[in-house]
Amino acid sequence: MAELSLSARPSAAPSHIEAGGLRLPVHLCKTEYFHTEQDMTGERFGVPFVHHHSYSGGNVTASFDDYRALGEKYKSAPALIWSVLSNGGGNSNYPENFIRGLNREAVWVMDLAVVKNALIGNADDNFKRYRLVDPDDVDIENLEYRGKLYVLQNKGVASSGEAALCYARCVKNVCFVGSASYGCGQYGELIDYCLPNSKLRFHMGCKVFNINGFEEGKGLYPDYWLDSDDPIGELAEYIASNT
Numbered sequence: 001m002a003e004l005s006l007s008a009r010p011s012a013a014p015s016h017i018e019a020g021g022l023r024l025p026v027h028l029c030k031t032e033y034f035h036t037e038q039d040m041t042g043e044r045f046g047v048p049f050v051h052h053h054s055y056s057g058g059n060v061t062a063s064f065d066d067y068r069a070l071g072e073k074y075k076s077a078p079a080l081i082w083s084v085l086s087n088g089g090g091n092s093n094y095p096e097n098f099i100r101g102l103n104r105e106a107v108w109v110m111d112l113a114v115v116k117n118a119l120i121g122n123a124d125d126n127f128k129r130y131r132l133v134d135p136d137d138v139d140i141e142n143l144e145y146r147g148k149l150y151v152l153q154n155k156g157v158a159s160s161g162e163a164a165l166c167y168a169r170c171v172k173n174v175c176f177v178g179s180a181s182y183g184c185g186q187y188g189e190l191i192d193y194c195l196p197n198s199k200l201r202f203h204m205g206c207k208v209f210n211i212n213g214f215e216e217g218k219g220l221y222p223d224y225w226l227d228s229d230d231p232i233g234e235l236a237e238y239i240a241s242n243t
Contacts, residue, residue: 030229031178032155034085041070044236048074049081051232052098055090055160064097071101075144079239082168083152083232085178089159092167099167104144107170108163111210141172149174150239152231153222158182165220166211176222177235183219185209 016023039062040051050070054060062070074080080102084095092108099106149171157165162185168174187205194201214220228234 029154029179029225029227031085031226031231034154034229034231035156036086044081044233045240047079047081047236047239048077049083049232049236050074050098051083051085052087052095052164053085054087055092055094055164056088057090060090060094064093067094067097068101071098071103074102074147076147078147079150079243080147081150081152081232081235081239082164084157084161084164085152085154085231086156087158087161087164088156088182089161089163089184092160092163095160095164095167098164099170102145102149103171105170106167108166109169109212110166113208113210114206143170143172145171147173148239150235151176152226152235153178153181153220154231155179155182155219157219158184159188162214162220166214175224176220177224177226178222178231179225180221181219183215183217185211185214185219186216 015025015027017026018024036051036053039053040049042049082098096106096108149168151165151168151174153161153165153176158181162181162183165176165181168176186209188207188209189205190203191206192201193204226235
């Protein structure tokens with residue numbers, strides 16, 4: 001199993017807060033600082049886990065088919081921990097294929113607006129086109145994963161990392177654990193734009209995702225909050241002792 005590490009923590013943080021005349025001790029959530037430089041798979045306390053550290057092309061060596069095969073590997077597991085802790089995103093096809101392998105279908109409920117650009121398409125096309133990803137034709141009751149999926153998340157989860165959280169929603173028995181995600185998922189797929197007069201070029205997202213329950217800058221909340229230096233191990237121990 002790969003070595004785990006915690007990123008550097010801010011040196012200046014409040015040790016107490018005042019509330020209702022009481023002085024209460026506080027500390028930074030330890031789950032926020034879980035970070036690895038590679039993907040991991042294994043077992044803790046007899047509970048299998050999969051950790052995806054990044055979906056960025058420069059950090060991923062496996063193919064979409066590999067991600068789907070990994071999901072298929074755990075179809076019969078009664079419980080599975082899927083960690084996307086500190087996954088800052090990249091290509092959402094990676095988590096889509098993992099869930100598709102695990103669950104047969106991967107459904108992400110959203111509206112998608114795509115801004116047209118002369119550099120990537122016909123400038124005479126409509127400025128925007130809209131596509132609705134509609135789950136109505138997918139019967140979640142009859143999808144293939146019958147176990148319980150536990151998804152670990154924290155403030156480092158952004159962009160396609162948050163897409164992973166959205167895809168996980170289509171699993172019938174899913175539970176999100178950790179802390180709130182980053183809240184950077186409404187705009188995506190950076191491309192070059194060129195101003196017609198100055199010819200200046202700049203990077204800007206060409207897609208706008210309207211995601212159910214998602215607020216930019218706020219992120220997605222877990223079902224259960226976890227404050228741990230070892231979130232995978234602590235969650236696995238809880239699962240093992242309660243099944």
